[in-house]
Amino acid sequence: MTMKSKTNTIGPILVLDRLTKSFGGLHAVSELSFDVRDGEILGFIGPNGAGKTTVFNLITGVYRPTRGRVLFQGQDISGWPPYRVVNAGIARTFQIPRPFRHKTVDQNVEISTLPNEIFTRYPSRRERRERVLQCCTRTGLCEVCGQDPSQCHDVSSCACRREFPNTLPHAGLRKLEVAKALATEPALLLLDEPFAGLTVAEVEELSELLRDLQREGRTLVIVDHNMRGLMKLVERVVVIHFGTKLAEGAPGEVAQNPVVQEAYLAGSGAGDETA
Amino acid sequence: MILHRRGRTRSYPIAVLLLLLLIASALVPQFFPKNSFLLSVLILANIWAILAMSWDILSGYAGQISFGHSFFFGLGGYTTAFLSVLYGWSPILVIALGGVVAALGGLLIAAPALRLRGPYLSLMTLVAALALDRLLRLLKPEIGIPGAEGAILCIPQCLLTYNTALKYYYSLGLMILIAGALYTLARSRIGLAFEAIRDDEEAAQAAGINTAKYKTLAFAISGFVAGVSGAFYVYHIGSASPSSLLDLEHSIEVIVAAVLGGMGTIIGPIFGAYFLVLVREYLRFLGGWRFFVLFAVALLVLFFVPRGVLPELRLKLRQWLQSGSGQRRNQKV
Numbered sequence: 194m195t196m197k198s199k200t201n202t203i204g205p206i207l208v209l210d211r212l213t214k215s216f217g218g219l220h221a222v223s224e225l226s227f228d229v230r231d232g233e234i235l236g237f238i239g240p241n242g243a244g245k246t247t248v249f250n251l252i253t254g255v256y257r258p259t260r261g262r263v264l265f266q267g268q269d270i271s272g273w274p275p276y277r278v279v280n281a282g283i284a285r286t287f288q289i290p291r292p293f294r295h296k297t298v299d300q301n302v303e304i305s306t307l308p309n310e311i312f313t314r315y316p317s318r319r320e321r322r323e324r325v326l327q328c329c330t331r332t333g334l335c336e337v338c339g340q341d342p343s344q345c346h347d348v349s350s351c352a353c354r355r356e357f358p359n360t361l362p363h364a365g366l367r368k369l370e371v372a373k374a375l376a377t378e379p380a381l382l383l384l385d386e387p388f389a390g391l392t393v394a395e396v397e398e399l400s401e402l403l404r405d406l407q408r409e410g411r412t413l414v415i416v417d418h419n420m421r422g423l424m425k426l427v428e429r430v431v432v433i434h435f436g437t438k439l440a441e442g443a444p445g446e447v448a449q450n451p452v453v454q455e456a457y458l459a460g461s462g463a464g465d466e467t468a
Numbered sequence: 469m470i471l472h473r474r475g476r477t478r479s480y481p482i483a484v485l486l487l488l489l490l491i492a493s494a495l496v497p498q499f500f501p502k503n504s505f506l507l508s509v510l511i512l513a514n515i516w517a518i519l520a521m522s523w524d525i526l527s528g529y530a531g532q533i534s535f536g537h538s539f540f541f542g543l544g545g546y547t548t549a550f551l552s553v554l555y556g557w558s559p560i561l562v563i564a565l566g567g568v569v570a571a572l573g574g575l576l577i578a579a580p581a582l583r584l585r586g587p588y589l590s591l592m593t594l595v596a597a598l599a600l601d602r603l604l605r606l607l608k609p610e611i612g613i614p615g616a617e618g619a620i621l622c623i624p625q626c627l628l629t630y631n632t633a634l635k636y637y638y639s640l641g642l643m644i645l646i647a648g649a650l651y652t653l654a655r656s657r658i659g660l661a662f663e664a665i666r667d668d669e670e671a672a673q674a675a676g677i678n679t680a681k682y683k684t685l686a687f688a689i690s691g692f693v694a695g696v697s698g699a700f701y702v703y704h705i706g707s708a709s710p711s712s713l714l715d716l717e718h719s720i721e722v723i724v725a726a727v728l729g730g731m732g733t734i735i736g737p738i739f740g741a742y743f744l745v746l747v748r749e750y751l752r753f754l755g756g757w758r759f760f761v762l763f764a765v766a767l768l769v770l771f772f773v774p775r776g777v778l779p780e781l782r783l784k785l786r787q788w789l790q791s792g793s794g795q796r797r798n799q800k801v
Contacts (some may be wrong), residue, residue, distance in 0.1 A: 293667040433483035
């Protein structure tokens, strides 16, 4: 196997190996290497424009890396088309929610359960609908659509069938993003600024869900431009700046790191947010 | 079962209305047995309805806006004319083969189309239709009608029947069969994947959908259905020519029909096509003005009900029913 061995006992689920992406002369990401350990919640931090979303796009196959590799569960997935990456077990949410506007909330989630084979009975309609219902209830979409989740036993009676994304509040759209990602049954979940624009209570609720997902054995990578919201949630953070790795380690240590503080102060004057 | 039902979009009043229209259209030859002009016009309307539905599955559902649907119409029509003249095979086989060749044409277009989006894709379909038109005009005159570039006369080989009423029933049956098939497809998980691609292609990929595969499928299905309509058209008029099959105006009219009736509904484009053909044929006394009337009405509809007539009608009916009963209808499946 080509996996790098680390000091920890649990092996990495995802390895970025000297990943580089250039757009013309601009190096959005250069020589970036880090591991995501199986079962952890990793914070992926950087000032605005540091290249966090580009890294997500490289992992999920939206962009093809200029150089370097992405290994998922030991397999080289660099250059795979996005649907293959998703079906291999990596799902992502978008920084700005991207619902399917003309479809109801439950159908938005159902789209993530569709098979790519034209003639297949698997997964069956019933299985897919059960998965949709599960994702809607556990992400709190039923409440968002105005229904007590205990009343939501079956997709046909679920309030998510009546609501369209444009009727959802901002927090609802964030939950829909998570539900869509979850419905692909990922082993690794990449969340792009999932807390942006949420109230303290909503952040707490979403954090609880994310911890639940970790307890189920899923691995999570959470992008944010500041560490404050992530401190209690993540065990480890990777900080990048101008497409290169700046620091890696426990959140407390990294926040004290003078190089990291410098990057934030120089970048956007938002240095106080890292503390 | 790939069919999945959705309580909230089902509208019984529309279904009743469609059933009544269906019965009425089945009875037309009984009430107007002598009016072969009316029957010819309705046959034409059915052919246009099939073409408009084929446009709708590709453009209304999968979001790949085609400006050159006459490409598929022409491929189906010419295949039919050639095969019937050269081999004299049975109409069912020849029409089906017309569809198959047009479906292959769809695959041919899909290959480069996968790399293009939005207006570039639309332009490519338009240019493909132009290219086919010019290619067919180069046909040797021996096979065709003297003096007419690229035209093939295939009477009596491609003549379904001299009985116009019977031909009308054939066209109606074919139209209903295709409407049912496409409506079922659109409501299936495949239709849902098409719609995901239409709404946001990148988000569809992030949901694990192989967008290239589904887009190719949409092109092939749409090509097949459009090819069948072109094939039936050749059986209706008894000849194939670039001007009758590949006129760019067809490509535009079919979009107008689909959008007027309601894009992304499959059934709406049938109404649009009927409106288009009936105005075109029955307002002949207006001369050139009838086209102006047609497109002026289209502009008004686009301005006032951009979503199309059928979705608007459905919405109004539902609102009317809800205010009538005063309570929300039960949403049982």
